[in-house]
Amino acid sequence: MKHSNVLRAGLCAAVFSLATLPALADKDVIVATVNGEKIMRSDVEAAHGKLPAQYQQVPFDQIFPALLDNVINTKLAAAAAREAMLNETKEYKDELVSFQERLLGAMMMQQAVEKGITDARIKSRYDDMIKQMGDQSEVHARHILVKTEDEAVAVIKDIAGGADFAETAKKKSTGPSGPNGGDLGFFGKGQMVPEFEKAAFALKRGEVTKKPVKTQFGWHVIKVEDKRSQQPPAYKEMEGQIRQQMMQEAGAVYAEELRKGAKIQRFNLDGTPVK
Numbered sequence: 001m002k003h004s005n006v007l008r009a010g011l012c013a014a015v016f017s018l019a020t021l022p023a024l025a026d027k028d029v030i031v032a033t034v035n036g037e038k039i040m041r042s043d044v045e046a047a048h049g050k051l052p053a054q055y056q057q058v059p060f061d062q063i064f065p066a067l068l069d070n071v072i073n074t075k076l077a078a079a080a081a082r083e084a085m086l087n088e089t090k091e092y093k094d095e096l097v098s099f100q101e102r103l104l105g106a107m108m109m110q111q112a113v114e115k116g117i118t119d120a121r122i123k124s125r126y127d128d129m130i131k132q133m134g135d136q137s138e139v140h141a142r143h144i145l146v147k148t149e150d151e152a153v154a155v156i157k158d159i160a161g162g163a164d165f166a167e168t169a170k171k172k173s174t175g176p177s178g179p180n181g182g183d184l185g186f187f188g189k190g191q192m193v194p195e196f197e198k199a200a201f202a203l204k205r206g207e208v209t210k211k212p213v214k215t216q217f218g219w220h221v222i223k224v225e226d227k228r229s230q231q232p233p234a235y236k237e238m239e240g241q242i243r244q245q246m247m248q249e250a251g252a253v254y255a256e257e258l259r260k261g262a263k264i265q266r267f268n269l270d271g272t273p274v275k
Contacts, residue, residue, distance in 0.1 A: 152212030
C-alpha cells in the first residue's frame, strides 16, 4: 500500500523522538530490525498514540507502514548522530536538560491532576450542568401584531370564524414577521418579552389566544403551531469535555499551590527587576 509524501512528512515530525520506546504488551512482536536492533509493535503503537488528533483517527493498520518507516528513519538518524558525536555537544546536552524539565513537569502535573478527577466527580459535574440548563422546552408560534386592543379582538373573532391565521397575519400584522404569516419559529424561555412568553407557553398545540396579549410592542394574537422539549446532551457526549475542563481547573489550582511555597523573582526583558 502506497502512502503519500505529505503523510510521511507529517508523521515524521510527530514521531521523530519516539524511536526507542519500551515494549508495552506481552503479545508484542518484532516488526522490524535496524542493524540488528529490534523495533517492536508496541514501539509503533506508542508512536501512534503520540500523533496529533487528525492522524490518530486513521485506523492503525492503515497508518502502520508509514509509522514504521518513520520509526526506522529515526533510529537510523539517531545512530548517525551518535557516530557524529552530536550527543556530546553542548547544544544537545542543553536541549536534553530542557526536555527533561518539561517532561518531569508535565508528568508531575498530570499525576497531581488525575488524582482528583474521578468518574464520580465528572458525573456530578454533568448532573449540575444539566440542572443549570433548566427547562429546555420550546414552542413554535405565530403572532399577529396590531396597534389597539379592539383590532386584536376583531382578529381573534375572524380566526374563530374560520379565517386562516397565516393569511390574516400577512394582511393585518404590523410586525416584521407579518409577511411570513407571523411565523416566529421555535423559541425557548427567556427569548421573548415576559408577557408574550407566558401566553405562548400556556397554549396547547394549534390553540389561539382567546384574549389579546399586550406588550411594549402593541397587542398580539398568538397561535402555537408546535411544542417540543430539547433533550440535554448525553453524559457520554460530554464526559471528555468535562474531564478536560476539570483537569485544567485542577492544574491551575495545583500550579498556584506550588507557587505559594516558592520564592519567585521576575525580571523585565532588559534584565531589570519587575517592580
